[in-house]
Amino acid sequence: MEFFAEYASFLAKTVTLVVAILVVLVALAVLRGRGRRSSGQLQVSKLNDFYKQLHDRLEHSVLSKDQLKSVVKEAAKAAKLEKKAAVHKPRVYVLDFDGDIKASATDNLRHEITAVLSMATPQDEVVLRLESGGGMVHSYGLASSQLARIRQAGVPLTVCIDKVAASGGYMMACIGEKIISAPFAVLGSIGVVAQxxxxxxxxxxxxxxxxxxxxxxxxxxxxxFGENTEKGRQKFQEDLEITHELFKNFVARYRPQLAIDEIATGEVWLGMSALEKQLVDELKTSDEYLAERAKTAELFHLHYAEKKSLQERIGLAASVALDRFALTWLSRLNQQRFW
Structure with a gap:
């Protein structure tokens, strides 16, 4: 028993030392990185190449050598004719927004939109693949304002929703000239809540x-912590109602076809029902829509990625390690407590 007690004491000291080192590393990373803005880089990939690679891979696996030879010959002939005709295809710029409660993805979205608007014309199109259940009013207000820049520039904006665009997420989606939803995506929740x-x-x-x-x-x-009064509650509720009214007016501005008082109740609808309510314009997945557009347009996927400094990478690694360590030991403590 004395051996186990000494071993437990040694283990506790070791764990404490490791945790202390991780905390120091995180603190140093935060202090050294404070006040510095990480530079980022715009990454661009052509989605037509991606779809072509999928198609070519399947052809090589399915077709016989003679069939494949004939297909390759026809494709080369068609490419030659297209090049000779100097056909200019419209461009489709594809962006992604995966929203959390703070709409953190707005930091990258604004740079992506700035890049697009430096080249896009009214003959082109911006497609936003949007996923968000909403969040803070001011955060999603800024994200929506970024999308409004596309509309103001006269560039067509299509919003694709595969899973969810509710509350602040729908606030962003309604700016699209066309909203495309998967049949079982969640939409709506035009309301305001605070607790x-x-x-x-x-x-x-x-x-x-x-x-x-x-x-x-x-x-x-x-x-x-303080004592709340009825007058304070009434004022808080009044502020919520004002925010809700602004939300409704914003949605109605971009989707005038909506019966806004009927749908601005905080309810949500699945894609098929949302189509009936005119919350969306078409039922289709983003994959289906982009694959169709790839036949007649050049598709470019844009992603602005922040470059993390060495201190930030160390801090992130230390933070992840600390979280895992804490979860592991909490799990063991719970097992000891209940088992």
């Missing part, structure tokens, strides 16, 4: 005072 716990009674029970000092009658309407 917070209140611990005032718990603090009062333990004779703990919490003071909230403000300058301005409505500087703080509801608080977590």
């Amino acid at each position: 917070l716990p209140n611990l005032h009674r718990l603090l009062k029970k333990h004779d703990i005072d919490f003071e909230v000092l403000t300058a301005g009658e409505y500087k703080r309407t509801l608080t977590i």
